[in-house]
Amino acid sequence: MDGTQVKRYDKIYIDGDWVAPLEAKDFVLVNPATETPFATVSLAGVSDVDRAVKAARKAFPAFSGTTKEQRIALLERIVEKLAARMPEIEAAITEELGTPVKVNAHGDRRSHRFASRSSR
Secondary structure, eight states: OOSOOOEEEOOEEETTEEEOOTTOEEEEEEETTTTEEEEEEEEOOHHHHHHHHHHHHHHHHHHHTSOHHHHHHHHHHHHHHHHHTHHHHHHHHHHHHTOOTTGGGHHHHHHHHHHHHHTO
């Protein structure tokens, strides 16, 4: 390797928390343009999926009791958070696909769409 810092993502999001997978299997992400590893992610296994499904089922009764307005507000907060992180998301997409930033312009259009929706 060329001394580049390889990021490590070893948590998955289940039941409102970032947790270590029960059956973690490392997967190295490589930038196809440079053939340089840039991150290692932990892949989840079947028991992790089971945990996530159990958590979703547990959350469903409360969520299904929310109003249309509450759900819209939740989605708008999600869009706001995505829009705020769009430069970081675009950089990750560019690195993972190995595309020059200019070629990855599709992300820029999405960020404008997010921004316009979050301002409503």
